[in-house]
Amino acid sequence: MAEKGKEVRASPMELMKQLPGEDCGDCGFDTCFEFALAIFDRRKRYDECTKLNDAQRKALAKMLAPPMREVVLGVGERARRIGGEEVMTREELGFFGKTVIAYDVWDTMSEERLRDRLKEIYEIKAVKVKEAFSADAIAVRNVSGDPKKFKEAVKIVSEQTDVPLILCSFDPKALRVAVELVKDKRPLLYAATKDNWADVLELAKKYAVPVAIFSPNDLDTLGAIAKTFAKNGVEDLVLDPGTFTEPGSLLQTFCNLIMLRRACVEDGVKEVSYPTMAVPATITMTVGDRKKAAQLETMLANALITKGINLVILHYPNTWGFFPMVMLRESVFKHPKAEEKVDPGIYEFNEPDELSPVLVTTNYTMTYGVVSSELERVKVPCWLLVVDTGGLSLDTVAGTGEWADLLEEAVDEFNLDEKVKHRILIVGQVVAEYKEDMEEALPDWKIVIGPKDSTEIGPFLKEKWKEFLKESGIEA
Numbered sequence: 387m388a389e390k391g392k393e394v395r396a397s398p399m400e401l402m403k404q405l406p407g408e409d410c411g412d413c414g415f416d417t418c419f420e421f422a423l424a425i426f427d428r429r430k431r432y433d434e435c436t437k438l439n440d441a442q443r444k445a446l447a448k449m450l451a452p453p454m455r456e457v458v459l460g461v462g463e464r465a466r467r468i469g470g471e472e473v474m475t476r477e478e479l480g481f482f483g484k485t486v487i488a489y490d491v492w493d494t495m496s497e498e499r500l501r502d503r504l505k506e507i508y509e510i511k512a513v514k515v516k517e518a519f520s521a522d523a524i525a526v527r528n529v530s531g532d533p534k535k536f537k538e539a540v541k542i543v544s545e546q547t548d549v550p551l552i553l554c555s556f557d558p559k560a561l562r563v564a565v566e567l568v569k570d571k572r573p574l575l576y577a578a579t580k581d582n583w584a585d586v587l588e589l590a591k592k593y594a595v596p597v598a599i600f601s602p603n604d605l606d607t608l609g610a611i612a613k614t615f616a617k618n619g620v621e622d623l624v625l626d627p628g629t630f631t632e633p634g635s636l637l638q639t640f641c642n643l644i645m646l647r648r649a650c651v652e653d654g655v656k657e658v659s660y661p662t663m664a665v666p667a668t669i670t671m672t673v674g675d676r677k678k679a680a681q682l683e684t685m686l687a688n689a690l691i692t693k694g695i696n697l698v699i700l701h702y703p704n705t706w707g708f709f710p711m712v713m714l715r716e717s718v719f720k721h722p723k724a725e726e727k728v729d730p731g732i733y734e735f736n737e738p739d740e741l742s743p744v745l746v747t748t749n750y751t752m753t754y755g756v757v758s759s760e761l762e763r764v765k766v767p768c769w770l771l772v773v774d775t776g777g778l779s780l781d782t783v784a785g786t787g788e789w790a791d792l793l794e795e796a797v798d799e800f801n802l803d804e805k806v807k808h809r810i811l812i813v814g815q816v817v818a819e820y821k822e823d824m825e826e827a828l829p830d831w832k833i834v835i836g837p838k839d840s841t842e843i844g845p846f847l848k849e850k851w852k853e854f855l856k857e858s859g860i861e862a
């Protein structure tokens with residue numbers, strides 16, 4: 387691979403020179419310099435400044451272009467932006483092109499089986515704080531070798547889902563009929579190889595869609611094909627250096643991906659400055675036992691996510707594999723400067739009314755996440771008052787002696803008395819010893835100590851809430 391030399395990142399001062407200098411505050415910062423700092427470490431995008439002229443916009447786009455190209459898969463709300471990385475390890479700045487998690491379907495399935503598998507894939511969900519996650523993309527594989535069958539399968543899948551599609555075939559004829567059908571959905575063509583690249587290049591040019599280049603364990607060929615594509619104006623590329631799952635060969639998979647990342651972000655090698663992908667689903671070729679293969683697939687995908695891989699294609703859709711994968715991804719791709727806080731306020735769960743219970747928690751992400759997931763799960767209508775503790779958990783803030791005051795401020799600030807008729811607050815057991823302080827701070831409210839564990843919230847509310855209302859003289 388030829389080396390071109392790493393480009394130096396623009397400094398905040400250099401970025402500042404391209405900003406309007408009006409300090410208008412439209413971007414959420416009091417000064418343009420604060421905004422320059424935010425775009426420097428990628429907490430904000432430069433186009434969030436509302437006062438840029440064309441020249442400034444162009445200059446900032448150039449100065450802030452990451453060494454790794456960003457590639458968009460799909461269209462609309464479910465489109466995914468991958469790549470755009472600048473560093474080897476996330477601690478240096480952060481990873482940004484979140485791993486797209488795709489599951490495969492194939493064209494030898496009957497229509498009924500295909501629809502069932504799509505349903506099975508979309509039933510898998512993971513909830514983190516307020517966000518629900520499901521599969522990001524579907525990879526349709528041309529197992530039959532028949533372009534007509536491939537087209538039919540792609541048609542069924544495209545009618546069933548709005549996520550990005552990955553059209554998997556080494557046969558340009560099959561890719562042609564499929565991409566013709568879904569060209570407006572900006573699918574990823576998988577893949578151009580040393581044998582078919584000329585035909586796939588023509589397709590990518592004609593339909594303006596991204597392309598994956600597959601060159602197992604041969605980075606020079608991978609770079610050479612990518613360079614030819616780029617020369618011909620096709621730059622939305624994803625690199626697949628192969629996923630090796632035979633015993634003893636796993637290391638090769640990681641070495642290739644790390645070498646590509648290093649060449650891109652450290653050495654500035656333009657021909658490999660694209661997002662990378664892997665296909666853990668290839669585990670099906672080396673491990674016969676389904677359970678074992680599913681476990682190994684998940685382990686491999688998780689290991690790849692920690693390295694900042696941009697796309698993985700999987701074969702085994704299951705909750706126990708998907709949930710940790712998503713949690714890991716959200717953590718690996720979280721900006722290092724992102725705050726571990728939820729916005730304080732009153733949150734509604736399951737359409738509460740003025741007689742519904744009010745539970746109290748803090749704005750620490752983890753605490754909020756655990757409580758809110760449980761409330762979603764038990765389906766009891768209720769309100770959740772999220773107190774601003776500066777992102778501290780309930781047990782941490784309890785020890786500061788400030789909990790009662792913070793709670794009082796939240797009740798007051800968010801006008802809780804306008805939301806509910808009753809005056810009952812359910813707080814966690816970890817602040818039970820501060821009950822008197824809370825009663826003193828909120829004399830109009832009855833403080834009820836809730837269950838110890840969030841999994842007991844459902845039964846607790848179902849069994850006791852009406853009783854609490856009755857004790858307060860309210861008939862539900």
Ligand code: SF4
Nearest residue numbers: 409410411413418435
């Ligand atoms: S919107 Fe633009 S001009 Fe206004 S403060 Fe932000 S960076 Fe400066």
